Amino acid sequence: MNVPAQLKYVDTHEWLRAEADGTITVGITDHAQEALGDLVFVELPAVGRKLAVGEACAIVESVKAASDVYAPIAGEVVAVNEAVPAAPESLNTKPYEAWLFRVRPADPKALDGLLDAAAYEKLIG
Amino acid sequence: MQKRTPLNEVHRAAGARMVDFGGYDMPVHYGSQIDEHHAVRRDAGMFDVSHMRVVDIAGRGARDFLRFALANNVDKLTVPGKALYSCLLRDDGGVLDDLLVYFLREDLFRLVVNAGTADKDVAWLRALAVTRAPQLTLTARDDLAMIAVQGPQARAKLWQALPGTEAASAALKPFNGVDADSPLGTIFIARTGYTGEDGFEIVLPAEKAVAAWEALRAAGVRPAGLGARDTLRLEAGLDLYGQDMDETVSPFAAGLGWTVDLASPRDFVGKAALVEDPRAVGFVGLILTDTGGVLRAHQKVVTAHGEGETTSGSFSPTLGKSIALARVPAEVAAGDTVTVLIRDKPLAARVVKPPFVRHGKVLVT
Numbered sequence: 001m002n003v004p005a006q007l008k009y010v011d012t013h014e015w016l017r018a019e020a021d022g023t024i025t026v027g028i029t030d031h032a033q034e035a036l037g038d039l040v041f042v043e044l045p046a047v048g049r050k051l052a053v054g055e056a057c058a059i060v061e062s063v064k065a066a067s068d069v070y071a072p073i074a075g076e077v078v079a080v081n082e083a084v085p086a087a088p089e090s091l092n093t094k095p096y097e098a099w100l101f102r103v104r105p106a107d108p109k110a111l112d113g114l115l116d117a118a119a120y121e122k123l124i125g
Numbered sequence: 126m127q128k129r130t131p132l133n134e135v136h137r138a139a140g141a142r143m144v145d146f147g148g149y150d151m152p153v154h155y156g157s158q159i160d161e162h163h164a165v166r167r168d169a170g171m172f173d174v175s176h177m178r179v180v181d182i183a184g185r186g187a188r189d190f191l192r193f194a195l196a197n198n199v200d201k202l203t204v205p206g207k208a209l210y211s212c213l214l215r216d217d218g219g220v221l222d223d224l225l226v227y228f229l230r231e232d233l234f235r236l237v238v239n240a241g242t243a244d245k246d247v248a249w250l251r252a253l254a255v256t257r258a259p260q261l262t263l264t265a266r267d268d269l270a271m272i273a274v275q276g277p278q279a280r281a282k283l284w285q286a287l288p289g290t291e292a293a294s295a296a297l298k299p300f301n302g303v304d305a306d307s308p309l310g311t312i313f314i315a316r317t318g319y320t321g322e323d324g325f326e327i328v329l330p331a332e333k334a335v336a337a338w339e340a341l342r343a344a345g346v347r348p349a350g351l352g353a354r355d356t357l358r359l360e361a362g363l364d365l366y367g368q369d370m371d372e373t374v375s376p377f378a379a380g381l382g383w384t385v386d387l388a389s390p391r392d393f394v395g396k397a398a399l400v401e402d403p404r405a406v407g408f409v410g411l412i413l414t415d416t417g418g419v420l421r422a423h424q425k426v427v428t429a430h431g432e433g434e435t436t437s438g439s440f441s442p443t444l445g446k447s448i449a450l451a452r453v454p455a456e457v458a459a460g461d462t463v464t465v466l467i468r469d470k471p472l473a474a475r476v477v478k479p480p481f482v483r484h485g486k487v488l489v490t
Binding site for chain 1: 142153154157158159352356416417418419421439440442447468
């Protein structure tokens with residue numbers, strides 16, 4: 001299972017990456033895509049939407065089933081990756097490139113305290 | 126305790142993702158469900174269907190008994206090896222199970238029933254036999270395994286994998302089976318399946334299943350899981366027991382009216398109820414024409430003639446669109462546009478007559 005060391009993680013299987021401009025990029029993990037199976041539909045939140053922690057804010061549907069993607073941190077959606085709904089299978093083939101949305105965090109220290117790669121690996125172990 | 130087929134270790138060794146199905150620990154896919162689906166449509170794939178139960182009905186009067194027990198008429202089976210698809214009904218016309226019945230000899234008929242319903246079916250048939258045909262013996266054949274080899278290249282690859290089987294099975298017509306000599310001993314080969322493609326289903330002693338599977342694999346048949354099996358049968362417009370119909374549903378409300386023989390004068394379990402069935406419900410295919418989600422079971426369908434519900438739905442790898450089977454008012458016709466509620470969002474879908482796909486060809490627009 002691929003768990004890149006430089007990313008942060010939450011137990012609902014989203015990954016997070018801090019960008020230079022202070023925003024945070026969010027996607028789903030390799031473990032998540034593997035569990036979901038072949039992905040065929042993705043719905044992303046609207047740009048400008050304010051997210052609370054744990055709020056269902058995107059939908060990914062595989063051939064098998066529909067699943068919610070939860071906001072791992074609070075903040076405002078500032079960008080979404082339109083390439084993913086156009087090619088949902090990219091979540092299966094490159095889950096750490098096929099990011100879903102970018103958030104300007106309400107709390108600049110939002111990533112502190114989230115799981116690092118080692119802790120996430122242990123969780124899915 | 127979950128039951129395991131003789132191929133369980135082989136699936137696990139191949140890295141299959143396993144799920145519970147009908148009480149059995151079964152492979153849902155070996156990596157990509159969509160790739161496995163395409164392999165069956167374009168080349169050859171195989172499914173472990175050993176979770177399904179073979180039930181042999183032996184003795185004098187087996188045909189008479191089944192003429193009464195099944196909704197389809199076993200008198201259609203005139204040649205040994207011939208198979209018939211039928212529903213097993215309750216007295217009120219509800220579907221206890223759907224099954225294949227093979228005529229092997231006048232004193233030996235073979236049923237192939239679903240995994241989750243097998244125990245119930247056997248108990249039901251035994252109770253029926255006590256009063257109508259106590260001389261019959263019903264045997265659930267736990268000593269047998271079953272492998273479905275499906276796809277345009279399935280037959281050729283099976284003949285390659287199990288040399289010597291071609292002579293007996295080359296001339297088999299659809300829905301016929303035959304005993305064939307193979308390197309693994311005598312195996313039963315039937316030209317049947319659940320995918321809408323050509324192919325064989327083979328029945329063999331459980332202890333030969335791994336050798337057969339390995340030989341088929343070596344001949345280039347791709348292992349496929351229950352995930353692909355579900356999207357293939359959905360594209361083929363074939364019902365799944367427990368999802369598209371169950372004991373509360375009449376065969377007419379599940380698109381299975383064609384399997385019910387009301388033409389002959391014979392009596393059968395459920396007949397009286399079906400004669401009275403108002404046929405108010407139709408069973409159709411849907412293709413999602415809007416984007417916004419994937420059709421799934423139990424979504425509300427709004428039509429010009431009233432409401433209905435999807436019974437099965439998924440993404441069709443062959444069409445590249447979402448499709449469903451749905452129970453709707455009888456007036457709903459192919460070509461109509463209906464609305465399906467997905468997460469409360471109204472999305473347009475077109476009504477079609479199943480099957481969606483057969484023999485690799487898309488049949489709907």
